[in-house]
Amino acid sequence: MTDKIKILHVEDDLDIQEVAKLSLEVFGDFEVKQCASGKEALEFAKGYIADILLLDVMMPEMSGEIVLKHLRELPNYQETPAIFMTARAQKDEVAALKALGAVDVIVKPFDPTTLAAEITKAIS
Amino acid sequence: MLLEGINILYLGLILSTISLILALLYIWNLHRIDRISSSETPQTLSYSLELINDAVSILKADTFEIVYMNEHALKSRGLQSQSYVGKTLHELIPLEAVKYFIEKIRPLIDGTQNKLTYIDMQRAEEVTVYLADQDGNARHIVRVAKNISDRIKFETVKDEFISTVSHELRSPVTSIKGALGLILSGAVGPLPEKATNMVSIAHRNADRLVLLINDILDIEKIAAGSMRFRIEPCDINTLLHDAVEESEPYAEKFGVKIELETHNKSVFVNCDADRTLQVMTNLLSNAAKFSKPKSKIIIMTSQTDEMLTVYVRDFGVGIPKEAQDTIFDRFSQADSSDRRAVGGSGLGLSIAKAIVERHDGTLSFESEVNKGTTFSFTLPLTQEILSDSAKAVTNELRGV
Numbered sequence: 001m002t003d004k005i006k007i008l009h010v011e012d013d014l015d016i017q018e019v020a021k022l023s024l025e026v027f028g029d030f031e032v033k034q035c036a037s038g039k040e041a042l043e044f045a046k047g048y049i050a051d052i053l054l055l056d057v058m059m060p061e062m063s064g065e066i067v068l069k070h071l072r073e074l075p076n077y078q079e080t081p082a083i084f085m086t087a088r089a090q091k092d093e094v095a096a097l098k099a100l101g102a103v104d105v106i107v108k109p110f111d112p113t114t115l116a117a118e119i120t121k122a123i124s
Numbered sequence: 125m126l127l128e129g130i131n132i133l134y135l136g137l138i139l140s141t142i143s144l145i146l147a148l149l150y151i152w153n154l155h156r157i158d159r160i161s162s163s164e165t166p167q168t169l170s171y172s173l174e175l176i177n178d179a180v181s182i183l184k185a186d187t188f189e190i191v192y193m194n195e196h197a198l199k200s201r202g203l204q205s206q207s208y209v210g211k212t213l214h215e216l217i218p219l220e221a222v223k224y225f226i227e228k229i230r231p232l233i234d235g236t237q238n239k240l241t242y243i244d245m246q247r248a249e250e251v252t253v254y255l256a257d258q259d260g261n262a263r264h265i266v267r268v269a270k271n272i273s274d275r276i277k278f279e280t281v282k283d284e285f286i287s288t289v290s291h292e293l294r295s296p297v298t299s300i301k302g303a304l305g306l307i308l309s310g311a312v313g314p315l316p317e318k319a320t321n322m323v324s325i326a327h328r329n330a331d332r333l334v335l336l337i338n339d340i341l342d343i344e345k346i347a348a349g350s351m352r353f354r355i356e357p358c359d360i361n362t363l364l365h366d367a368v369e370e371s372e373p374y375a376e377k378f379g380v381k382i383e384l385e386t387h388n389k390s391v392f393v394n395c396d397a398d399r400t401l402q403v404m405t406n407l408l409s410n411a412a413k414f415s416k417p418k419s420k421i422i423i424m425t426s427q428t429d430e431m432l433t434v435y436v437r438d439f440g441v442g443i444p445k446e447a448q449d450t451i452f453d454r455f456s457q458a459d460s461s462d463r464r465a466v467g468g469s470g471l472g473l474s475i476a477k478a479i480v481e482r483h484d485g486t487l488s489f490e491s492e493v494n495k496g497t498t499f500s501f502t503l504p505l506t507q508e509i510l511s512d513s514a515k516a517v518t519n520e521l522r523g524v
Contacts (some may be wrong), residue, residue: 013295019302058291087294091398092352098351109298109334112305 004031007119008050010041010067011060011085020054023044028116038062042070049076057086059099072101078097080108081123085110152259178270185233185255185263188213188222200269229253232265248273283348290341298335301330339471342455346478353396353482357506360393360432361386364423367404374409379417380438383406385426392506393432399479400503403487404436406472407499411438414497431485431502442493451489452477476501 007030011017017034024030033048035041038059053071055064062070064084065102071077084097087108094105106115153221170192173180179197183190192206201217215223224244231237238255249269256264304327306312308320315323345351368382375382386491393400411421415438424435443451455470473487480487480501492495 013299015299016295018300019299019306022306022311023302026306026309087291087298091354108294109301109330112302112308112311 004029005123006031006033006049006051007054008041008045008048008052009034009054009056010036010038010059010064011056012036012054016056016108019109020115023112023115024119027113028120030116030119037071038064038067041067042074045071045074045077050059050080052119053077053080053082054119055082057084057088065097068100068102083119083122125129147426149248157158176268178268179249180269181267183213183265183267185265190216191264197267197269200249200271201277229265243272244269245276248276250275279348283344283350286340286344290337290344293333293337297330297333299336303326304330336471339475342475343478346475351399351478351482353398353399355394355483357392358395358397358502359390360425360434361388361390363397363400364394364404364425364434367401367408368423370401371405371408371412375412375415375421377414378412380412380415381420382412382423383420386423388520389431391425391427393503395483395503396479400483403476403479403501404434406476407436410439410472411436411497411499414438414442415440427505430505430507432505433500433502435498435500437498439494439496442495442497443489443491444493448489448491452487 005028007024009017009020009024009032011020011034014036017036021032021034026116033044033050035044039062041057053068055067057064059067064086067083071082081103082101082106083106084102085106085108086097088091094107097105104118106118110118156269173192173194176194177196179200180192180194180198181190182192193201193203193208195205203216208216213225226233226360228242228244229240231240232253232255238257239252241250241252243250247269248271250272251267251269254266254268256266284310304323307315307323308327327522342351364384368384372382408421408423415421419439422435424437424438426433426435452473454474477487480503483503485502485504487499487501489497489499
């Protein structure tokens with residue numbers, strides 16, 4: 001058994017997945033599960049309860065915003081803190097993402113040495 | 125698609141240049157009308173003007189009576205041939221359009237200019253208007269409108285292209301920068317010294333690439349007029365403290381200290397806090413890059429009734445006279461090797477100037493080689509919410 005904080009990370013870029021996973025595990029006390037698409041995440045979430053959602057915004061087929069909307073329909077994800085990751089750093093875009101209920105918006109490229117601290121701060 | 129767009133643009137430019145030359149020849153003829161045989165003048169000129177690919181209209185400057193419209197001008201206004209004869213501008217086009225035109229050509233009517241050009245986005249036209257004065261006879265207004273819908277389309281495609289490419293570039297850069305950052309942090313084990321140096325170079329240049337992408341996006345947003353501003357009263361002292369805090373680690377890399385020499389009391393200016401912070405960050409990083417090691421950067425402010433001026437002074441290498449005229453141009457740095465030597469995209473000052481001007485302020489500088497440079501920019505003070513204490517500070521600064 002582990003008491004690590006569970007993160008469900010949805011990101012279509014596998015290289016970014018790997019960098020994020022390593023940085024969260026080395027610099028934070030997280031258990032990281034990853035999915036490469038919204039569809040995969042929605043399937044996976046039915047059998048997994050995460051403490052935090054870390055969602056890429058620009059993904060083919062299903063954007064991060066839509067993934068969050070569908071995840072919120074699942075009983076276990078109605079209030080899970082969500083954090084978006086985006087390459088679009090315009091103020092109004094960040095504000096729009098926060099308006100969807102995200103606790104934070106992390107702008108890409110992120111610093112792998114401070115990513116864990118940023119997420120911890122956002123949920124505390 | 126982009127190349128096609130460029131070809132269309134070039135073709136458009138060539139046609140437009142030819143058209144403009146023909147139009148100018150016509151105006152020249154208005155001045156030198158006696159040089160052409162009187163029996164041939166109207167037919168020859170009219171025939172020439174019909175060949176022009178632009179919409180040409182000529183009207184009397186005093187009454188706005190239409191004297192001539194070529195085929196393109198008629199078509200662009202949905203008018204029949206000769207339907208303009210004996211009519212004034214007011215009788216042919218909607219009142220709003222007349223008002224807009226008069227407003228645009230005000231300097232011609234006032235006599236302060238005899239030629240001007242403006243872009244009418246609604247009609248997708250670049251309009252050049254001339255005031256032709258026939259040696260003391262009746263003055264004519266010659267309006268030459270060039271259709272620029274292809275150019276606008278091209279600009280739109282270009283903007284979208286740059287925006288998409290820039291955003292798409294962020295994904296690989298995220299992986300590169302992230303992976304290098306993890307290696308340098310020791311997260312994947314120790315590295316030999318030489319390898320650490322090499323990875324550091326790669327990491328530093330990944331940072332430069334991010335900076336360049338961000339600046340290109342900003343400059344494109346400015347050019348397209350799509351950079352959004354939320355202008356509201358902001359305490360300049362809080363903002364300057366934030367700027368110092370943000371830029372201090374960068375300045376330390378160059379062994380430079382930042383000193384803030386301002387009053388601690390609140391003074392409010394109308395600005396977009398994030399964008400003003402961006403201006404300060406650009407000026408401070410520039411100052412740090414070109415400072416002498418162990419020197420300092422001083423931030424000061426001064427006030428008049430309506431404006432606040434922020435000064436960023438360094439004691440660095442200064443800007444050579446020959447580089448001063450172009451220092452705000454894109455990709456301009458005093459020495460072409462500067463960009464590689466000290467980093468930076470070469471867009472920072474250009475972006476800062478555009479942001480300041482969007483606040484109805486000005487960005488300028490004074491510089492002396494080997495003594496240093498002072499950049500200064502103005503922002504409008506928030507008059508209505510000046511607190512008593514702020515007013516006191518204002519008066520104190522003005523020596524009242």
